[in-house]
Amino acid sequence: MPSLAFYLSLILLLSATTSFAARKTEWSLHLDSRIEAVYFPQSYGEDTNDDxxxxxxxPIYRWKYLDSVRFTFKPLFIANPNNKSTEEQTFFDPGETFVRYQRENLSLQAGYNIFSWGVTDGYNPLDILNPRQYFDPLHSRKLGLLSLVYSQTLGSWDYEVVFIPLNQGSLLPGDNSRWLPRQIFLPQTADNDLILLLPENLRYHSRARKNLGTSAENNYAFRLQRRGEFIDFSLSAYEGAAGFPLIVPEVTGAIVQVSPKTVIRVDPDVTLNSYNYRIRQGGISFVSNQMNFLFKAVGSYTETLEDNPNLQKWTNENILGLERTFTFGDSGMLIAILQYSFLNTEKKNDSNLSVSEIFRSAYMAGGRLSWKEVWSANFLGLYDSIHGSTYQEYSLSRRFLDAWVLSGTASFIQGSDDTPLGVYGKNSSYSISLSRSF
Known part of the structure; x- marks a missing residue:
């Protein structure tokens, strides 16, 4: 029979092994929560919300084994029970949920990932890998993308290779959403020569998304970056599903004009067909730190790989930006940005369901002001120089007890109903939110 000394030795060995295993693994669990109330001063359709x-x-769960294996679980859940658009009452996305194997200069990551490519704010033509949730097109959210990512650092150079076996595509507003046009709709057509006049009691009906060709399958991307003391730049390439689908309406109604554009006064029921389509994009970004300013430039060229007359065959998007940080005393800081975007396409596109059309020739100015580590204010202004439409957003936040944040936001949209930004003119809003981190 084993002696008492044997059992004592075994207990000490097990205790040491458990302690060693505990030192090898680390984990953390947090929860970010937020409640928000939004009020729209103007009604917009019979079956849409005014609030x-x-x-x-x-929730954010992170687990690490040594320094080489990491697991992240960061999903997003939204409950919006009073929303008359049933598709938007509940929303779940896996967000960032992945396993990562990491060595000193390389890593391999598999799961749902969120990418941030490019260097500009607000509008970024290189940031197209992730599909988005467009329940509010002016505040879209990235969706987690099932993908395999290999990255490596070689001195001052980094490169990243991404494989996406199946791209589910972006989510559009639900049938009773305020963010679907309900007065004038200019669908993208082969010659951009069709205008739909919509009745006040419009009823949208969305069909299931379809894929043109193999647009959703075997998407891939590559990025090469160089980081320098004063200048950073990157080259990127992507082939896969476009970030925003092609939307083709089915309508019945009466023709009220045939020239120079065909104008149809449509019946109340409109069916929206949406299609994923495949694109190929090459892009470049540039950042330079000079004289306390950050100079930013982004350019991209996109080809459509589908033979469809309703699609642009090519698109060239460019953004120039300027950013500077100012400090005030010991506790105040302002980050200010100024950007200009200009787009060129195969043919003019008047579609007011194309979010990028807002930025065909647009100026954007914004900033974030913080002071005393508890107050912060954000402001944003956007001017569409082609149509004269504007968007303004102002917010003020106050932190309490380190974990609570109370915020108020006001946004204003102005412009003609037949412009890409002005079509959302009745969606100016006020909101208040309370956030808590655990």
Whole structure:
């Protein structure tokens, strides 16, 4: 029979092994939560909301084994029970949920990933890998993308290779959303020569998304970056599903004009067909730190790989930006940005369901002001120089007890109903939110 000394030795060995295993692994669990109330002063359609109440939960679990294996679980859940658009009442996305194997200069990551490529703010033509949730097109959210990512660092150079076996595509507003046009709709057509006049009691009906060709399958991307003391730049390439689908309406109605554009006064029921389509994009970004300013430039060229007369065969997008940080005393800081975007396409596109059309020739100015580590204010202004439409957003936040944040936001949209930004003119809003981190 084993002696007492043997059992004592075994207990000490097990204790040492458990302690060693505990030292090899680390984990953390947090929860970000937010409740928000949004009020729209103007009514917009019989079956749309004048107010919305949302609860957002964002748990964050991280686990690490040694320094080489990491697991991240960061999904997003939104409950919006009073939303008349049933597709938007609940929303779940896996967000960032992946396993990562990491060595000193390389890593391999598999799961749902969120990418941030490019260097500009607000509008970024290189940031197209992730599909988006467009329940509010002016505040879209990236969706987690099932993908395999290999990255490596070689001195001052980094490169990243991404393989996407199946791209589910972006989510559009639900049938009873305020963010679907309800007065004038200019669908993208082969010659951009069709205008739909919509009745006040419009009823949208969306069909299931279809893929043109193999647009959703075997998407891939590559990025090469160089980081220098004063200048950073990157080259990127992507082939796969476009970030925003092609939308083709089915309508019946009466023709009220045939020239120079065909104008149809449509019946109340409109069916929206949407299609994923495949694109190929090459892009470049540039950042330079000079005289306390950050100079930013982004350019991209996109080809459509589908033979469809309703699609642009090519698109060239460019952004120039300027950013500077100012400090005030010991506790105040302002980050200010100024950007200009200019787009060129195969043919003019008047579609007011194309978010990028807002930025065909647009100026954007914004900033974030913070002071005393508890107050912060954000402001944003956008001017569409082609149509004269504007978007303004102002917010003020106050932190309490380190974990609570109370915020108020006001946004204003102005412009003609037949412009890409002005079509959302009745969606100016006020909101208040309360956030808590655990």
């Amino acid at each position: 919305l109440y949302r609860l957002e939960l964002n």
